[in-house]
Amino acid sequence: MSRERNVRRMIHIVPKPTDTPDDDSTGAVIWELKRAGARCRVLDLGAVDPLDSGLENELIWVCGIRQDGHQFETLNVLSLHNRVINTPESIVACASKAMTTALLLKCGVQTPETAYIKAEAQARDFVLRHGKVVYKPLYGYDGNGIRLVTRPDELGPGPWYLQEYIRNDRDYRIFVLGGEAVGAISRVSDSLTHNIHQGGIGMPVTIDEDMRAIAEAAASAVGIDYCGVDLLHDGEGYTVLEVNGTPNWHCMAAPIPELLARYLIQEERKMRA
Numbered sequence: 001m002s003r004e005r006n007v008r009r010m011i012h013i014v015p016k017p018t019d020t021p022d023d024d025s026t027g028a029v030i031w032e033l034k035r036a037g038a039r040c041r042v043l044d045l046g047a048v049d050p051l052d053s054g055l056e057n058e059l060i061w062v063c064g065i066r067q068d069g070h071q072f073e074t075l076n077v078l079s080l081h082n083r084v085i086n087t088p089e090s091i092v093a094c095a096s097k098a099m100t101t102a103l104l105l106k107c108g109v110q111t112p113e114t115a116y117i118k119a120e121a122q123a124r125d126f127v128l129r130h131g132k133v134v135y136k137p138l139y140g141y142d143g144n145g146i147r148l149v150t151r152p153d154e155l156g157p158g159p160w161y162l163q164e165y166i167r168n169d170r171d172y173r174i175f176v177l178g179g180e181a182v183g184a185i186s187r188v189s190d191s192l193t194h195n196i197h198q199g200g201i202g203m204p205v206t207i208d209e210d211m212r213a214i215a216e217a218a219a220s221a222v223g224i225d226y227c228g229v230d231l232l233h234d235g236e237g238y239t240v241l242e243v244n245g246t247p248n249w250h251c252m253a254a255p256i257p258e259l260l261a262r263y264l265i266q267e268e269r270k271m272r273a
Contacts, residue, residue, distance in 0.1 A: 009272070011264055012043040012055065014075075016064025016246065025248060025257075026063045032261035038268075046070070050077035058082045059268040064246045065091060067139055083271055085264065086245050090224035094245030097138055097161050100222060107221035110214060110239045112166055112232075118159040124152040132165035141244075163241075166234045171241065174207065174215035175249055175256055177226040178263055181212045183254030202251030214238045225267075226260065 011033060015026040026042075033040045043060060050073075060082050065071050075088040093099045098116040105111065113130070116138075117123045127133050127149055137145040138161050148165065149155060175183040184207045187200035207215075215229040218240045228247025231238045249256040 009039060011038060011040040011268055012058055012060045013040055014043050014045055014062040014065060017066050018064060028257035029260050032257045036261055036265060038265050045074045048074055050074045053078060056081045057271065059271060060084045061264050062086055067095060085225045085267065090222055091245040093222045094243050095139055097136055100243050103221045104218060104240055109217045109221050112239055113164040115162050120158060123155055123158060123160045126162055127152050130164045133162045134165050136161050166232050168232050172231040174211060174229045174231060175252060176215050176219040176229055177259055179216060179219060181207050181215045182259055183252040183256055184211065185251045204251065204253035210238055214240060218243050
């Protein structure tokens with residue numbers, strides 16, 4: 001019985017599939033968990049039968065996930081009897097740019113004018129009305145596949161997720177944890193996207209009150225434990241581009257791995273109370 005109790009008092013970690021030896025988000029948080037005396041282990045979703053996992057009333061932290069049906073469904077089933085951070089529902093909501101936008105609009109959070117369209121005539125009208133629009137893959141990540149469209153004949157095959165183009169030379173990534181904005185960077189580049197993986201240069205910035213308010217509102221809108229909220233400043237205020245459910249925290253001055261570890265330990269203790 002004591003052995004079972006020890007096994008259960010453990011944080012189970014789904015590692016980020018894009019981790020490398022030089023960029024190991026999962027490893028950084030595991031190090032902080034162990035430094036704090038927490039027990040943890042890596043959970044391989046590919047080796048788990050969620051219908052017979054032996055996991056019940058456990059805390060499972062998802063540092064990252066592959067965009068495939070098996071991993072999503074495994075997490076969905078595990079979440080019936082376990083506390084999963086982030087929840088499968090919130091990860092899916094953030095993975096789909098259309099759903100993220102819908103939730104932001106529902107909650108009145110400022111975001112660029114956006115359309116998700118299958119009819120070519122509507123897509124053409126959207127481009128002509130705005131002059132310049134940004135096409136984004138519905139399930140893209142790290143800035144891959146994003147491109148500027150200035151004429152209807154540049155649309156390519158549909159359906160299309162399109163956003164109005166807002167002139168800028170940088171964006172902002174705000175890390176929100178437990179409903180609170182705890183770290184921020186600006187990302188600067190000469191290209192359309194400013195993602196670090198696309199060559200953007202990240203620098204820590206102070207979180208101003210407007211930035212804090214909109215980032216925390218965006219996290220609340222998608223119902224998520226922690227996330228990276230990407231913002232632009234449109235000349236009048238901040239607007240939300242995306243909410244990332246398995247975010248990176250490159251270049252942040254805030255000790256994100258330590259803060260995440262503390263949050264996971266806190267949430268695990270709540271389950272035992």
